[in-house]
Amino acid sequence: MASGAPATRQQSSKDEPYHLIYWPGIPGRGEHIRLVLEEAGAQYTDTAFTEDGINEVLGFVKGKVPDDGINSPPLAPPILEHGDLVISQTSNILQYLGTRLGLVPDADKDPNGVYRVNALALTALDGLSNEPHDCHHPVATGLYYEDQKEESKRKSEDYVKNRLPKFMSYFERVLGSKSSGSGPWLYGSALSYADLVLFQCVDGVKFMFPKAMAKLEREGKHTKVFALHKAVAERPRIRAYLDSPRRQRYSNGIYRYYEELDIEP
Amino acid sequence: MASGAPATRQQSSKDEPYHLIYWPGIPGRGEHIRLVLEEAGAQYTDTAFTEDGINEVLGFVKGKVPDDGINSPPLAPPILEHGDLVISQTSNILQYLGTRLGLVPDADKDPNGVYRVNALALTALDGLSNEPHDCHHPVATGLYYEDQKEESKRKSEDYVKNRLPKFMSYFERVLGSKSSGSGPWLYGSALSYADLVLFQCVDGVKFMFPKAMAKLEREGKHTKVFALHKAVAERPRIRAYLDSPRRQRYSNGIYRYYEELDIEP
Numbered sequence: 110m111a112s113g114a115p116a117t118r119q120q121s122s123k124d125e126p127y128h129l130i131y132w133p134g135i136p137g138r139g140e141h142i143r144l145v146l147e148e149a150g151a152q153y154t155d156t157a158f159t160e161d162g163i164n165e166v167l168g169f170v171k172g173k174v175p176d177d178g179i180n181s182p183p184l185a186p187p188i189l190e191h192g193d194l195v196i197s198q199t200s201n202i203l204q205y206l207g208t209r210l211g212l213v214p215d216a217d218k219d220p221n222g223v224y225r226v227n228a229l230a231l232t233a234l235d236g237l238s239n240e241p242h243d244c245h246h247p248v249a250t251g252l253y254y255e256d257q258k259e260e261s262k263r264k265s266e267d268y269v270k271n272r273l274p275k276f277m278s279y280f281e282r283v284l285g286s287k288s289s290g291s292g293p294w295l296y297g298s299a300l301s302y303a304d305l306v307l308f309q310c311v312d313g314v315k316f317m318f319p320k321a322m323a324k325l326e327r328e329g330k331h332t333k334v335f336a337l338h339k340a341v342a343e344r345p346r347i348r349a350y351l352d353s354p355r356r357q358r359y360s361n362g363i364y365r366y367y368e369e370l371d372i373e374p
Numbered sequence: 375m376a377s378g379a380p381a382t383r384q385q386s387s388k389d390e391p392y393h394l395i396y397w398p399g400i401p402g403r404g405e406h407i408r409l410v411l412e413e414a415g416a417q418y419t420d421t422a423f424t425e426d427g428i429n430e431v432l433g434f435v436k437g438k439v440p441d442d443g444i445n446s447p448p449l450a451p452p453i454l455e456h457g458d459l460v461i462s463q464t465s466n467i468l469q470y471l472g473t474r475l476g477l478v479p480d481a482d483k484d485p486n487g488v489y490r491v492n493a494l495a496l497t498a499l500d501g502l503s504n505e506p507h508d509c510h511h512p513v514a515t516g517l518y519y520e521d522q523k524e525e526s527k528r529k530s531e532d533y534v535k536n537r538l539p540k541f542m543s544y545f546e547r548v549l550g551s552k553s554s555g556s557g558p559w560l561y562g563s564a565l566s567y568a569d570l571v572l573f574q575c576v577d578g579v580k581f582m583f584p585k586a587m588a589k590l591e592r593e594g595k596h597t598k599v600f601a602l603h604k605a606v607a608e609r610p611r612i613r614a615y616l617d618s619p620r621r622q623r624y625s626n627g628i629y630r631y632y633e634e635l636d637i638e639p
Contacts, residue, residue, distance in 0.1 A: 172547060176551045176552050176553070177552075177553075178552035178553060179552075179553055180490060180553055181490050181493065181494055181548050181551060181553050181554070181560065181561055182544075182547055182548060182551055182553075183493065184497050184501075184541075184544045194486050194489070196486075196489045196490060196493050197493045197497070198492070198493040198496040198497065200465070200496065201489055201492045201493045201496060204489070204492075205486075205489050221459050221461075221470075224459070224461045224466055224469070224470050225445060225446050225461060227463070227466045227469075228446065228448065228461050228462045228463040228466045229446055231463040231465065231466060232449050232462070232463065236449075243508070247512050247513060247525065247529070248512060248525065248528050248529050248532060249528075249529065249532035249536070249537075250537075251532065251536055252532070260512065260513065260525050260528075263513050263514075263525075264512070264513050264514065267513060267514035267516065267517070271514070271516055272514075272515075276449075279447075279449045282437060282447055283446050283447060286441045286443075286446060286447055287441050287442075287443035287444075288441070288442075288443060288444055288445055288446050288447075289446070295446065296446055
């Protein structure tokens with residue numbers, strides 16, 4: 110059962126459900142982690158849907174969670190708890206989960222495949238998640254968008270004109286490389302967590318910059334990237350997830366729609 | 375021998391030297407990787423010091439390097455070659471090297487320690503390397519600093535006032551946690567690559583924002599972070615490296631000194 114419904118918390122065990130600690134109300138960086146858990150059919154709980162979830166997040170953010178003696182205190186969500194383990198950082202959690210849940214290359218056949226997949230995920234997060242976030246917060250994450258609108262417009266213009274095509278073309282090149290193998294996936298002819306990350310990135314950027322993405326789709330130079338987005342959405346467990354109430358709507362998170370930033374490049 | 379001098383390149387073997395591909399002339403993101411290689415006494419070559427190194431970097435950046443069929447093409451340096459393996463992304467390369475060179479917790483005793491160390495390194499890179507970079511390039515990496523000076527000033531003011539103290543206080547908290555153990559290191563009473571990353575971050579921020587860092591040092595609330603910086607600099611191999619011509623000076627890379635951005639918080 111993959112579900113946002115609360116499950117009983119147990120002490121460390123192999124079958125322990127995963128627990129995602131992330132801001133309720135937005136897909137955000139937590140969404141990459143949800144997609145991995147959903148694709149794998151893993152059992153997990155999620156502060157987006159647990160009673161008092163927001164206070165659990167705030168406990169970590171404010172440093173109120175007691176020092177447990179084995180885990181470094183995390184700075185910010187997403188945070189994953191699994192048994193006694195508490196780890197943070199999106200790409201790090203993805204790598205931990207991907208390795209346990211079969212979303213990295215088989216370690217016996219391709220021991221370094223996990224590093225190749227990690228590089229792809231990090232690159233997608235850099236250019237198609239962190240940079241879009243900075244388009245609406247170029248000056249300070251602590252200020253409102255309304256306090257940095259002019260700078261946001263300038264950064265978004267550069268993003269849709271230069272950065273977005275650069276990253277889209279890069280992933281098109283990866284998908285066309287021999288290392289990607291056959292089928293729609295980035296590496297080694299098999300689905301990995303990097304594909305789920307790229308799906309979510311493309312999905313979010315389509316929401317935030319629909320004009321720029323429609324233009325890229327029309328131009329037909331990134332057909333493999335758009336095909337990957339479609340192929341992930343058609344995975345049975347991902348489809349069921351996307352159609353469920355667990356898939357939260359984009360709002361004031363990483364990907365935001367502001368008409369004045371929806372620039373035609 | 376740890377040296378920037380060219381070594382004969384061989385085909386894949388366990389004793390193959392490492393080869394770092396990074397922009398010559400700046401420490402930049404490559405410096406984290408150099409520090410790991412130097413601390414471990416590993417044999418490596420570095421495009422900063424090889425003949426025609428810049429063209430090797432540009433070959434990757436321009437996508438001219440032929441598709442080798444096993445490695446995904448990287449987008450940008452730093453890139454590490456080791457035998458047949460070619461990987462990119464700073465934190466990813468650090469994790470690969472740290473695991474091979476004894477700069478992560480012993481996998482038998484602490485199998486998840488590598489994820490805890492990775493989270494610390496990623497957090498330091500986020501707040502004390504990527505954000506300082508964005509302070510002089512808040513609008514567009516493709517534009518000159520001179521074309522985004524006003525925005526840079528605004529972002530730097532926020533950085534020294536809010537973000538820098540936040541990250542410094544976070545690492546002070548980690549160093550004071552039970553999980554850090556005894557001694558000056560971040561995790562498990564032992565030096566890991568996360569300590570080398572934090573050293574380089576503190577070092578670079580001291581160069582870029584000397585007034586803000588001097589104030590933090592005077593206030594005495596981050597004594598453990600500054601002590602870690604000193605303890606890394608005193609490691610014999612790191613000391614020898616820092617005193618060698620292989621340690622490049624800060625210039626127009628991640629950490630830059632602009633008087634107008636050297637704001638007293």
